[in-house]
Amino acid sequence: MGKAWTFLTQLHTLAGPVLTLLYPLYASVVAIESTSKLDDEQWLAYWIIYSFLTLMEMVLRPALEWLPIWYDVKLVFVAWLVLPQFKGAAFLYERYVRDQVRKYGGLKDHPKSGKTSPTGKAKKKFMQFLTPKNGEQEAY
Secondary structure (H helix, E strand, O other): OHHHHHHHHHHHHHHHHHHHHHHHHHHHHHHHHOOOOHHHHHHHHHHHHHHHHHHHHHHOHHHHOOOOOHHHHHHHHHHHHHOOOOOHHHHHHHHHHHHHHHHHOOEEEOOOOOOEEEOHHHHHHHHHHHOOOOOOOOOO
């Protein structure tokens, strides 16, 4: 029982990074190189949701330490997000995130494609953030 339990523990320890980082990283690179935009949306949605999950996990760490099954629940949830049979990340983005971004993020529907694009005001603010103001030197 000792060796089998050690093997299962090691397998469980490796499953997290492989499922949450390595496979999505590989799939994201494949998606960028493909001509289809559907897989790009799936993986961008995954990284958005995974980033939010990680931030919430950092904030709620003291409470989550009281839940011994948190890691297992997170692993199953991320598997649902990642696995192509479910496309959970794209589903969550379409169902919940997109509405919030449109509502609070300064995005509106693009007239030709049905996609969202930055409004003039939001785009101008973003460009002001990126470009140095007069008199400021870029520190490299």
